[in-house]
Amino acid sequence: MEYQHDVEINGEDKYQNICKHNGLCKKEKDSKDDTDSNKLSHIEKAYTTILSELGEDVDREGLRRTPLRAAKAMQFFTKGYKETTQDILNDAIFDEDHDEMVIVKDIDLFSLCEHHLVPFFGKVTIWAYLPNKKVVGLSKLARRLQVQERLTKQIASAISEALEPAGVAVVIEAAHMCMVMRGVQKINASTVTSVMLGTFQDNPITRKEFLDLTIRK
């Protein structure tokens, strides 16, 4: 949402197709009238229905507060909607003489697959020219209903738009519980997605170097 807004202002269409984001901003505004506790109690009721439709006994001790806990957990897993790249990359200091590449590997990442509402998780590796410590906060963008391809693009474009580095490369390798716990049930399958921008896109040597060092055997 932030990215599309910035793109319109800057008139750049470079990243136009990167974020085919949900109409989330509109919904956020509409539902501001509801208090948070209202939303929580609606989600709680929905979970109570789910439990009883699954054949469980909602009055037994272990399940009595489960609708509330599950609702709060779900709100936590999707709190990334309220976080913007500006919040996360706030106070980034731009040092124009600092042009060394920074690699941050194996950042733990957890998200929810928007198709089945089941977790997927893995590691993100980011190469970019930017202050080291800011990179780690980007995994918070994963706290949304996501598709791994879109998440990768959003992380790359967030870095690009906020800091305009010479290049950004992002790779995510993750296991999808929707494939592991159900469906095809392939336990060792992992999904790898990547986005290359700037010099990583234009220069094949830089790209090869990045891929050789990042992709696991």
Place this chain on the structure above:
Amino acid sequence: MNGHCNVKVNDTVEEFHSNNSFSDLLIDSKKSVVHRKHETSRKKDEDQSRLPALEAAYTSILRELGEDTDRQGLLRTPHRAAKAMQFLTKGYHETIEDILNNAIFDEDHDEMVIVKNIDVFSLCEHHLVPFFGKVHIGYIPNKKVVGLSKLARIVEIFSRRLQVQERLTKQIAVGISELCSQKGVAVVIEASHMCMVMRGVQKMNSRTVTSTMLGIYLEDPKTREEFLTLSRSA
């Protein structure tokens, strides 16, 4: 652990302890107390009729989280999520009798049998978030052996439910002990809980280990140690 275990399961375990020999205890499967009443009340052919209510609940959740339920990626998500949830809790309409298929064989073998590294996936009943890991099962036969895959199927029956790891471990052990008389049953589960990893304390590498030892595994430390050593080796 006491708070989590079904009181009926505890009674059964106490019966084991009070008997001198494991093989004295023959449980009529009809009197099985491993399943609690509601756990087999769900019928498989009811799943289809329950879907609309589940879908409506998921649609409501998505809206209340602030999402746009009309966007392309979410259009069929309530349906998929409902079916996924039914699959992940399908253990409720399965019983041991269903899967056993007469896979108990007379065999003159009275040494330990271990099936280890069985992948297990379950849902934490407190947060409805997955936990998963490995189960290691050991038993010492008494003139009868069980088809090996049946041990894994018993894990499936009990894990595809809303669970607490302690109870899951016990239910698997008691379920196996009901198949045929054995000298002992041991079950160890090592799992990672997403409710601790993805939220809350957010400890990535934490693992929870639970175990249930029945019969000779409980009485004899050397047998127990042998099982633990063999099941942990690479």
